[in-house]
Every structure is written in C-alpha cells, then in structure tokens.
Amino acid sequence: MSVKNREYIYPVIITPESSEPHTFTVEIPDIDGMTEGNSVSDALDMAVDYVGAYSLDNELPPSNTNLPKQHGNQIISLIQVHPDEYRRKHDNKVIKKTLSIPNYLNELGKEQNINFSEVLTESLKERLKI
Structure with a gap:
C-alpha cells in the first residue's frame, strides 16, 4: 500500500463562549463545519x-491560507490536516487475513477459547507501538 502524504491547511475562527467559561467554539468555513474545545x-x-x-466521507476542498477578518474577541488561526494519516489511524474496517500457525498452538488456543483475531490485533499494535 502506498503511503500518500497529502496536507491541507485551512483557516479557523475560534470564539470564546461568554455563556460557558472554558468553552471555545471553532468554525471551519471551508467545509462549513463547527466544533468546540475546552481551551484554545x-x-x-x-x-x-x-x-x-470529514475527510473519511467527503472530498476536501483545496487548501486555503486566506485568513478571514477577525471580529471582537475571535481568534483566527490556521490548522494543518493530513487526511491520509488520519485515515490510517481511524480506519477500523475489519479485513479477513489468512495465516499459518503451528497446530499445537491452534489446538491449545481453541481449548481455551482464545480469540485469535484479537490476539493478533493486540500483538500487532504492541509490535508497531500504536
């Protein structure tokens, strides 16, 4: 599998919420999105x-580094997004994989009701340090 390394940059508008302390609303105009956080x-x-x-189900628009006009106590910033890296980290689609193990391990594992897929997944995550 080839690893793409696309990068997108978008402006965001962060607005402190006066009615809720420690709440900051974030507007992402280029994809018409909103979210919030507990700090900037x-x-x-x-x-x-x-x-x-958003990029998992939608095509991202081209990068945009034009900053919108700031109003009041808003904070204008840029974010950097790597959709291919995001997909690799968050794609939990399960695939079927055929593998070979020694018969005695197969028999012992079946006797103890071991979920081979779960053990392989945990071992791969540990080996890959993820």
Missing part, C-alpha cells in the same frame, strides 16, 4: 479531528 489548544485539536473525520 483543545479547540484547534478538535478542528483538526473534525476535518480529518
């Missing part, structure tokens, strides 16, 4: 996650 940093992380999730 969290709001930026949530915006990146929102765009990443």
